[in-house]
Amino acid sequence: MAETIKDLISGNEEWVQNTLKTDPHFFDELSKGQSPQFLWIGCSDSRVPATQITNAAPGSIFVQRNIANMVVHTDSNLLSVVHYAVKVLKVKHIIVCGHYGCGGVKAAMGNGDYGFLNNWLMHIKDVYRLHEEELNGIADESQRFDRFVELNVMEQVHDLAKISFIQEEWAEGEFPYLHGWVYSLKDGLIRDQKVSINSNEGLRGVYQFEK
Ligand code: CO
Numbered sequence: 120m121a122e123t124i125k126d127l128i129s130g131n132e133e134w135v136q137n138t139l140k141t142d143p144h145f146f147d148e149l150s151k152g153q154s155p156q157f158l159w160i161g162c163s164d165s166r167v168p169a170t171q172i173t174n175a176a177p178g179s180i181f182v183q184r185n186i187a188n189m190v191v192h193t194d195s196n197l198l199s200v201v202h203y204a205v206k207v208l209k210v211k212h213i214i215v216c217g218h219y220g221c222g223g224v225k226a227a228m229g230n231g232d233y234g235f236l237n238n239w240l241m242h243i244k245d246v247y248r249l250h251e252e253e254l255n256g257i258a259d260e261s262q263r264f265d266r267f268v269e270l271n272v273m274e275q276v277h278d279l280a281k282i283s284f285i286q287e288e289w290a291e292g293e294f295p296y297l298h299g300w301v302y303s304l305k306d307g308l309i310r311d312q313k314v315s316i317n318s319n320e321g322l323r324g325v326y327q328f329e330k
Contacts, residue, residue: 187223
């Protein structure tokens with residue numbers, strides 16, 4: 120594991136050498152431009168790197184990561200990434216990928232005071248409140264934690280569907296499809312939460328924008 124800044128720089132040099140060994144034109148091709156088919160909204164957690172866990176090459180996935188893979192409608196960083204992804208790159212799929220054992224979700228479940236971070240965790244706490252009945256009904260804490268991670272992912276997928284310029288894309292065509300995934304740190308596998316949304320029909324009326 121990389122421990123120092125030097126490790127990262129030498130790691131980079133090693134990666135360039137290995138990459139050129141397998142494909143001498145790798146950088147010539149990639150430097151021409153990107154046309155990824157996917158936007159990934161994931162957790163900042165160092166153990167869940169989008170391209171590595173999906174075995175996808177550089178150029179495949181446009182990425183936005185934050186604590187607990189949240190879609191917050193006042194987050195201009197996230198909105199800019201999503202806007203560019205759907206309007207310019209025309210990605211076909213947007214994946215919200217959470218992960219079991221997520222520190223942000225765990226913190227939001229409890230009553231600990233995390234200072235400035237409390238404001239971000241508030242959005243996750245709101246998800247708890249929406250699903251309080253189900254979650255409080257799960258006696259086992261680790262099972263409740265796992266379920267909260269899944270529910271949080273599903274809420275973020277729906278929060279994506281609420282974005283007006285995503286609905287705008289759906290009015291014009293098929294894409295993007297929205298997906299919810301949960302990654303397990305314990306076995307490295309992704310659990311598809313089996314949603315594939317490409318219309319605003321499943322949303323409460325108040326969230327549906329006129330076409
Ligand atoms: Co996390």
